[in-house]
Amino acid sequence: MRKSFWEYCFELKSRHPRDYVGIFLGWQPALMVQTPELAKKILNKDFLYFQDRFLYSNATDPLGCLNLFTVKNPIWKNMRHELSPMFTAMRLKIITELMNLNAKELVLKIKRDYVDKKEMVDLKELFSMYTSDTVAYSVFGIRVSVLNDQNSPLWFITSHMVKWTFWRGLEFTLIFLMPAFASILRLKFFSEEATEYIKKLFWKVVEERNKAKNANYKDLVNHLLSLKENVKLPVDASSQLADDIMLAQVAVFILGSIETSSSTLSYCLHELAYHPEEQEMLYDEIKKAVNQNDIEIMDYNNLMELKYLTACLHETMRKHPPVPYLDRLCQKEYKLDDHVTIEKGLPVFINVLALHYNDEYFPDPEEWRPQRFNSCSEGDNLNYNFLPFGEGPRFCIGKRYGMMQMRAALAQVILNYKVEPAVPYAVRSDPYAVILAPKNKLSVKFIKR
Ligand code: HEM
Known part of the structure; x- marks a missing residue:
């Protein structure tokens, strides 16, 4: 609990720059792999050996064990198949309209609170409000605006989810890294309060x-009600199981979409504040797109065309990946190479930081340089050197949603404000946070354009 997962992974690759390293999670041996070639084998080529995640998942915590992130096979495969249509381009186009409305509120809130009143902004909190408003719509179909100081039923849950305390951090550390312990202690993935509220x-x-x-709603509620009908359950399963499966997806979609995107947006603005030249290039790209199309707000297609904006987000996720390692469980004895055979039941992790800070692939990896990604398309993992969303059949299901959510916010903020540094450049990560989060508030100065 003295350092974050993120810092641990960073130090591990710096101290042991090898293809793979053995580590102990208490008494449990585990393997951390650190090359793109091995990542490719485990995540994709030999996926049949590594279909599940290692983290704790126990029937005593239905929402914790039945969500798409934690659920084990065979339920995972069927559920992934049923949930994937949630994130088609068609659906995303509709949701982008609402992301844009919320991004507009974001711009207004910045003016009200941080330009006019000259308060110091907590970027993580500000962007969590934005992602919370967006998820309220995409999951529940509720149009609320905590950004516009309205009461939001979701902000109650999400503000609680994004605050990392010592105990919550410890709980998650055990869930992720010492699942046997988490099982004895009957820990829960989502707090009792959040679970009740979501239900x-x-x-x-x-x-x-x-x-x-x-029945003509386009949000997740309707989709989940149909999932309940279609998901294949064991013959002796209770009807409660189908309900729990639905609620578990709601909970993980809320958690997945808020933390990761708000963290990336915060680090991105911080980097832009320290890189005025890159910031001007980004502003020029957005301004040109707005002028050319004679519009105020860009739609899905316009946003997809902003190549430099995408490069800024990619480079932020390269340098500050929200998820520092990927987690798999070996299900059948597996020969990794001539020296190492992985036993069944052994956790295998991919150190994302070892890939993203590999100076042979990304020279001067500590430098933030969006031009590295100038010719990288959205689906490109650069031969497994770039894995912010994971890879293989268990890659992030919300990748396109997350990217669009960030594009909409960043485009509007940079179109309206210039940002300048407000805190020192070096940022330590929060030791209690599982997903990358700054230890102290990340902030910038907003100057109206
Ligand atoms: C910046 C945004 C995001 C980042 C960086 C991110 C990152 C990740 C990563 C690294 C994984 C693990 C992939 C693997 O093990 O190969 C993952 C899985 C997952 N993410 Fe995301 N995510 C983001 C946004 C979202 C959003 C918006 C949602 C929901 C709408 C979401 C829901 C999920 C789910 C359900 C899984 C588990 C998928 C499975 O096991 O089949 N994520 N994400």
Whole structure:
């Protein structure tokens, strides 16, 4: 608990710059691999040996063990298949409209609170409000605006989820790295409070929908209700299991979409504040797109065309990947090479930081240089050297949603404000956070354009 997972992975690759390293999680041996070639084998080529994650997942915590991130096979495969249509380009186009509305609120809030009142901004909190408003719509179909100081039923849960205390950090450390311990202690992936709240909100929305008899909603609630019908469950499964499966997806989509995107946006603005030249290039690209199309707000297609903006986000996720390692469990004895055979039941991790800071592939890796990604398309993992969203069949299901959510916010903020540094450049990561988060508040000065 003295350093974050992030710092641990960084130090490990610096102290042991080898293809793979053996580590101990308490009494449990594990393997950390550190090359793109091995990452490719484990995540994709030999996926059949590594289909599940190692982290704790126990039937006593239904929401914790049945969500897409933690759920084991065979349920995972069926569920992934059913949930993937949630994130098609068509659906994302519709959600982008709302992301844009929220990004507009973001710009107004910045003016109200941080330009006019000259308060110091906490970027992580500000962007969490934005992602929370967006997820309220995409999951529940509720249009709320905590950014506009309205009461949001979701902000109650999400503000709680994004605050990392010592105990919450410890709980997650055990869940991720010492699942046997987590099982004895019956730890929960989502707090009792958040679980109750999500349940109540979900069923309230379903009830209102049933009353209105309107099935034409495009959000996750409707999709999950159909998932309940289609998901293949064991023959002796209770009806409660199907309900728990639905709620578990709601919970993980909330958690997955808020933390990662708000962290990346915060680090991106911080880097831009320290890189005025790159910031001007980004502003020019956005301004040109707005002028050319004679629009105020860019839609899905316009945002997809902003290549430099995408490069800025990619480079931020290269230098500050929100998820520092990928987690797999070996399910069948596996011969890694002539020297190492991985036993069944052994956790295998991919050190994402070892890949992203490999100076042979990314020269001067400590430098933030968006031009590294000038010719990198969205789906490109640069031969497994760039894995912020993971890879293989278990890669992040919300990748395109997350990218679009960040594009919409960054485009509007940079179009309206110039940002300048407000805190020292070197930022330590929060030792209690599982996903990368700054230890002290990340902040910038906003100057109206
Ligand atoms: C900047 C944004 C995001 C980043 C950097 C990110 C990163 C990741 C990473 C690294 C993984 C593990 C992949 C692997 O093990 O190969 C993952 C999995 C996952 N993410 Fe994301 N994520 C982001 C946004 C989202 C969003 C918006 C959602 C939900 C809407 C989401 C939901 C999930 C889920 C459900 C999984 C588990 C997938 C599975 O096991 O099938 N993520 N994400």
